[in-house]
Amino acid sequence: MFALDHHDHGTAAPVAGAPVTLQIDGHEVTVPTGTSVMRAAALAGVDVPKLCATDTLKAFGSCRLCLVQIEGRRGYPASCTTLVEAGMKVTTQSPQLHKLRRGVIDLYVSDHPLECEGCPADGHCELQSMAAAVGVTHSSYAPGAVHRPLEVDGSNPYFQFDPQLCIVCSRCVRACDEVQGTFALTVQGRGFASKISASEDQPFMDSECVSCGACVEACPTAALSEKALTRGVPRTQAVTTTCAYCGVGCSFTAEVGGTAEAPEVLRMVPNRDGDANHGHACVKGRFAYGYATHSDRQLKPMIRKSIREPWREVSWDEAIGYAVSEIRRIQAKYGRDAVGGITSSRCTNEETFLVQKLVRAAFGNNNVDTCARVCHSPTGYGLKSTLGESAGTQAFTSVREADVILLIGANPTDGHPVFGSQMKQRLREGAKLIVIDPRAISLVRTPHVAATFHLQLQPGTNVAMLNALAHVVVSEGLTREPYVAERCEAPSYQRWKAFVSEPRNSPEALAEVTGVPAELVRAAARLYATGGNGAIYYGLGVTEHSQGSTAVMALANLAMATGNIGREGVGVNPLRGQNNVQGSCDMGSFPHEFSGYRHVSDPVARALFEQSWGVRLDAEPGLRIPNMFEAALDGTFRALYVQGEDIVQSDPDTNHVTRAMEAMECVIVQDLFLNETAQFAHVFLPGSSFLEKDGTFTNAERRISRVRRVMPPRAGYADWEVTMLLSNALGYPMSYRHASEIMDEIARLTPTFTGVSYEKLDRLGSIQWPCNDAAPEGTPTMHVGHFVRGKGRFFVTEYVATPERVNSRFPLILTTGRILSQYNVGAQTRRTDNVVWHAEDLLEIHPHDAETRGIADGDWVGLASRSGETVLRARVSDRIAPGVVYTTFHFPQTQANVVTTENSDWATNCPEYKVTAVQVVRISQAEAWRTRAAQARYAGRTRDPAHA
Template sequence: VKARHGAHALAGFTSARATNEDNFVFQKMIRCAFGTNNIDHCARLCHMASAVALKKAVGSSAPSASSPDVRMATAFIVCGTNTTVTHPVISSQVFKAKYESGAKIVVIDPRRIEMVDHADVWLRPKNGTNVAVLNGLARIIWKEGLANDAFIEARTEDWQTYIENLERYTPEYVEEVSGVPQSRLREAALIYGKASRGMLLWGMGITQHLTGVDGALAMANLSLISGHVGRPGTGFIPLRGQSNVQGCSDMQGQHNNLPGYHDIKDPKDRAKFEKAWGVPMPEDEYLTLVEMEEGAVEGDIKAMYIMGENPMGSSPDIKEVEHGLRKLEFLAVQDLFLSETAVLADVVFPAASFAEKDGTFTNTERRVQLIRKAVEPPGEARADWEIICDVSTAMGYAMSYPGTAEIMEEIASLAPSYAGIRHERLGGSGLQWPCFDTEHPGTRFLYGENFPTASGKGLFHVVNQDDAGEDVADDRYPLNLNTGRLLEHYHTGTMSRRSRGLDHMRPAGEVEMHPEDARRYDLEDGCMGRIVTRHGSVEVKVFVTDRTAEGAIFYPFHFTEAPANRLTGGPLDKASKTPAYKRTAARVERFG
């Protein structure tokens, strides 16, 4: 395929469930053997908006705080994350801070999630109005004299432009736009603004919108206005969705950077890797994940290598995804199980699981931890990195390593924040990057003295509420569909639905609907309904509950027999290319 169509007709999806070592050699193969930067992974679908925003605001896309800081915080804003379901360990630390130390909790979420029962204030905005609410909170903090003037003066830039824009976000305006009562908005702002140690936690309720980057920038602005960053018990944590999504990003399973966040467009950065790897680095950014899928439909992408991802469950508009994958001249899939994507492949490489290989994962708090092989892989399954090395070598770029420890040594030689990471140092609880040399103890929290921006300061950004291009409800599709996760299952279910216990507890998805909407559309609890959007339809049971607001519905995305992403699609966030999974106009009609 490469000989016929050129390097940029090839593409690769790497995996946040694979180790750092697996991901490092995969991106090396894509760049050195394939000769393209057409590489991406699942962060594009979830927290890429956070990564883009934080890079702009504070110079790095990483979470600033760690688990001990969560337990030390005196106030939390938990926004767009069903934390007890998606991150139960983090939620237990939040509860520890509240019930042992008296911390206050503000929840911002359109659904009545479990965290609401523990909250001091619950803000229930209309879906898609995050920016208005967050700007409204910042304005109250400023107007009440709670802005950290010393921090702002010494450690930030663009403050004046930022606050001039905040003037319009009065409590009255925010209530009109979002439906959040003025009194509750004020109460929430005072909790965070008066706190001695404030912490921001957010998830895909912030990022999976056409304005996902703006939402994450609004969160970063809150950290800067309050000075709640760079100290113990303060900071922000965009809560990651998979076991190694942070590490996969660090290894640069993405199109625009080389490992260690080196800029693919910077000649000096490219030269560093060209010297290490002995081949020219492709210069352009090329395509993101969804753009590669679109390229397959359009005929520009001719072959794909997908490691540990299931775009037939996770990508938006899976009808089009299937069309593109079937149109490819060649598709290779490397996975543990025969997923919905793998059944379409020309070649399937059986891969070893985390328990069947050595390597490292990097978790949400930047902690690099060692995993050790517990059992031998079954049948012909092999570690991902071993398979990749053989494929790369067969394509003309030889790769061979004695083991994963040697791969980590190469990572450390190229990525400054991993420079001190070695397998032999990772016993016990591991090390948090940045870890600059083999004597360095690792770094618990970031930005204590400066930010890794050009000026060393954090940057305020003007962001505004904007519905342009959103899939808004209308007479034909009067409800707002929000998709997300359940406690019992994990992403597209390729692993968790093979657990009999978990699948018995949650064998199928249900669409959550407010009682008034159920009455309005002649539906009742337990009946079969058809969710219909501009992109497709699925038939599922109706679950009538006030957990979901009137005018909104919620449907989980774990169930590929009735896939949520048959319902989603359309435009992407312009800056991050992240899909708008959280806001799709829909209707529910009786079925059967």
């Protein structure tokens, strides 16, 4: 069922073609070549009746409702499959057409219940609308065989399939195929026996369905509908906003019911005009928003003098007053630099901007960092150094022009599912895929998609692999010399070329390091360099290494050498983890730079901020998150304000982190829930979900999109208002009346945001920065014509093995990742029905390694490293290679980061989550292990009941 505010055009817009003018019911309309008559009519304000067509799917021409008459043509062509021609004269309404349509509808309603009252689609059902349009109120056929009663499939927690209401238009099947690319649905049988079937005629929950909801949105009746709609609460308001899960940043329409005082989100419908998602969604954004109203939300501020005392609920005034008095006390006792703050990639641009402003202007130092530290900080460093800007180079739509996709260290179908679907669409059209990953991710082989090459390398050897690929490109003369000569620094290119040409960087020499046969590497390199537009996509499997920044630079080197930057279809594209990782970095959340990536020592930039903010600013870089922990243990860092991040669960080497947290005298946590970090907090300030505030998020393609308030903040304040309360109490006044005023300040102070405003965002829908006088409507593709830094710079990327080594005590390598249904530390998704798909972290282990340890699928296993130990269940799988194990980090019960190490990227201190030497043993006393580990971490402290 469409969103309340959707006007369907029947078929998709074509790729821009020459204008064609035609007449429809006497109205003249001009549309691009390749437009269907149905779409042209819709654009002219004439909605041709239809049932099997919708504008996210290819024209199908099966329902025969959209027949029209065209002057000079015989018969009644279907308007969805007929393309416009110049001078065409189309008639959409006539007695003959009316009669034909009545006949079609008569047949449909002969096998469809006509008791619409109480149906979830009542008032929004397309069959109901079409019947009304042609004046059919009942079937003229004598009673005969019908498809009812039939059992409703309610196995999926979020939607149901009622076959009685199904008209077998196949929109759901085509949505699953064309949009999502899972191919889980089919029309089974023929004639009267035709029915929609999931996988092998299974309940949806047991099928291959990934619950993206594309079928539900495409369904013209209530055959597939959200369970939330079955309660009959009317949807009265539609608010366009942006998803708060991954870095794709999907646009949604939040449909709201209830009262103004107590609004209720009834469903989230992907926005077909969304520039990032184009009407698609995944199980998280589409359905898993219930955490916002979960009973675990802590809605009252709380304080306590010691983390071993119970919490005491207090007023906002008392909580803010106590927090500020502690910050002042600690700064008076230990110095101005003894306090700091952490911004959140889950919060809005405006909120992260305010937190860093609070730290720099009110705390008086630069001790501000963000959770991007532990994910994509190497992206910022690597791309800034080589290309000149700390961001990806393309729009998501660029993938439509890619001929070869090099995917390294990313798992888009799980981590960035909507972009994963876009990538699959292009791969089904014939683009080639190279996967570089220790694990056989789904894209290696999925319906109608198979990677040409899967380079299944050893964890920690990305740089060696990229050097080997570069060796082939250079030594076989596959570089694009004119491009490099025109656009890149010659000395750096010559130095790099000589380096990668060395025999020690050949695929043959490095095969022992990477574990990948040289001939595979050579073939993959040739394909990337010569296969047309080569597009690189990467994720945390690149950045979260001791050589994360080096690997990012190696990717940029490869793209520059082959001329694959600066146009559609190519580029170096980081797939950002959280919804606003890009934005939090853009907003000056790092301790060494202001918004727009200008170093704090830059006197011109600093003067700009000093003048605007009315204070002197520190010219020295502040502490990064891991440095904060070190300084806390050292006694020079004593207070921390953490907005929207669970550092105790998400940061590596948990035991080290918790010792640092215990050493602090005042930890202020602002969050939706009493998360793991809150166990170490002295002040808890309730946070607000994305549904409760205005602001913007910036996704992985630099796209700034509006977050719009759907309901009032449940605890009384949006997060940016809480930061203002703190700042004002500290004596540094902040007086923004609306988030838009913060964006106005960002625009004044940030050259890449000069042209951004809420008015423009409302008008354009979204904007990709840079947006300024040179690019007033934004910049989809960067580095066109020249690099942002001027000439592109190559860096020598010597492979340095991680200090983390296997030995007889820890003989396996653990690498970590995420799965489709859960998100990050799970604080949101664990509080939704998504737990039915993934209720615990599992350890994937190769059958050979499992057998030698006596481990069977489902066994409890102990996972131990030099840092710590935890316990979880084993999943025996050949998706990973022998010698490698894999798990996720979504559940605090597992606390996978107990075992990860202190090793980090040399340039940015981004933790090396992806390589930990471990041992795995089968255990019988799982609870004893778990209790022992938990006691070691949480002795004496009150835990969140949801985590206990």
